[in-house]
Amino acid sequence: MLLVEDDPAISEPLARAFGREGYEVRAHGTGKGALEEVSGADIIVLDLGLPDIDGLDVARQVRARGLTIPILMLTARSEDTDLVVGLDAGADDYVTKPFRLAELLARVRAQVRRASGEAAEDELRAGQIRVDVAAHRAFIGSRELQLTTREFELLRVLVRGAGQVVASEDILKEVWGEDPTGSLQTLEMHATWVRRKLGDDVEAPTLLLADDGGYRINA
Secondary structure (H helix, E strand, C coil), X not given: CEEECCCHHHHHHHHHHHHHCCCCCEEECCHHHXXXXXXXXXXXXXXXXXXXXXXXXXXXXXXXXXXXXXXXXXXXXXXXXXXXXXXXXXXXXXXXXXXXXXXXXXXXXXXXXXXXXXXXXXXXXXXXEEEECCCCEEEEXXXXXXXXXXXXXXHHHHHHCCCCCEEHHHHHHHHHCCCCCCCHHHHHHHHHHHHHHHCCCCCCCCCEEEECCEEEECC
């Protein structure tokens, strides 16, 4: 990942957060420095307000080289015309400052999945449960669920395979990746927390079930 942001108060916490998600982060505070290291990046998280080259010009130069690396813009510009210009310059998506970290992480994951050829997930449903993947929001009926990043990812994986058992090992691989905190006990705790937030009975659940070495959403 190439992180291009000149404000250390933003770039340093983002680099740590992306690192926890398993990305190898190369951070730059200038557009020129970033352009020298574009090769090999799986995604570019690009601030538009850079001190040397405007982020739009960075995006244009990346595309002019024939590179198809996903570009996600970070922008304080909320006018529709500015955002259209950014997308026309070659950006694939954008997040407007101030942003929620969980939403940014979700959008980055979505872009990386698309670039790797995985099917894009926009919205997933299972019964009354709805997961808006792009916006990183989940609902049961009309009630929005207040989920942590891990809880959201766990619910996303289970709703995607609604009605089928998803093996615990597969859940750990997709939700926790290389994070050493991922374990069967950790997964069990997160499943309990998600049940509570769904309004499911923790002692006798009917929505999120532990079943045959994994978990499933009862669709």
